[in-house]
Amino acid sequence: MTRTIRGAGFLFRKLAPILLLFLATFLTAFLAVAQDRPEDGGHEIEVWTGGGHSVPGGTKDTNVWNAGVRYGWILTEPHLPGFLSGRFELAVDAVPAFVVFQRANTAYGGGVNPVGFKWIFATRGHVAPYLELNGGTLFTTHEVPAGTSTINFTTGAAFGMYFLGEHAWSLDVRYMHISNAGLTVPNPGLNTVQVRLGFGKFFGKK
Numbered sequence: 129m130t131r132t133i134r135g136a137g138f139l140f141r142k143l144a145p146i147l148l149l150f151l152a153t154f155l156t157a158f159l160a161v162a163q164d165r166p167e168d169g170g171h172e173i174e175v176w177t178g179g180g181h182s183v184p185g186g187t188k189d190t191n192v193w194n195a196g197v198r199y200g201w202i203l204t205e206p207h208l209p210g211f212l213s214g215r216f217e218l219a220v221d222a223v224p225a226f227v228v229f230q231r232a233n234t235a236y237g238g239g240v241n242p243v244g245f246k247w248i249f250a251t252r253g254h255v256a257p258y259l260e261l262n263g264g265t266l267f268t269t270h271e272v273p274a275g276t277s278t279i280n281f282t283t284g285a286a287f288g289m290y291f292l293g294e295h296a297w298s299l300d301v302r303y304m305h306i307s308n309a310g311l312t313v314p315n316p317g318l319n320t321v322q323v324r325l326g327f328g329k330f331f332g333k334k
Contacts, residue, residue: 181320187317263281281307
């Protein structure tokens with residue numbers, strides 16, 4: 129099974145640039161018919177990239193970089209009073225490129241985040257803050273952390289801002305925990321703080 133996972137990771141590494149180019153081309157063509165704000169019943173599409181460094185609570189001296197594409201559904205109209213008012217979004221991320229720079233080696237891989245919960249604050253201007261919780265899986269060519277497992281699970285939280293105009297830019301700071309959930313012993317895990325930049329569009333129902 130380890131050989132199969134390593135083969136999948138090698139395939140991710142080779143296909144990642146092609147996938148990202150395809151996604152960027154698709155998104156560029158798609159933007160011509162899209163609107164510029166999150167709306168009730170609308171959708172979001174975004175390409176993103178981010179990276180960061182390990183923090184205390186897990187394996188040290190590790191850096192990560194990742195890139196992917198997001199599709200989201202705006203499920204509600206604004207709720208909660210005052211400055212807490214916002215819309216709930218459900219999002220899915222495909223992550224064809226995930227690189228872990230660790231002391232023992234550099235691990236290449238990819239994964240999917242099937243669960244993303246986002247609260248987009250309902251502002252009237254061109255800046256819309258958001259909060260996010262998400263989780264997914266990660267497959268890599270080498271064990272992450274070294275000596276543990278090539279299969280991991282990710283959980284994270286983020287605070288960020290949308291910058292709305294003709295397109296939607298996003299910038300956030302996120303905490304990500306990577307762990308194999310006890311598939312191997314020991315399981316020290318990896319905690320990182322990352323900065324992510326996204327470029328996309330909201331579209332659909334107005």
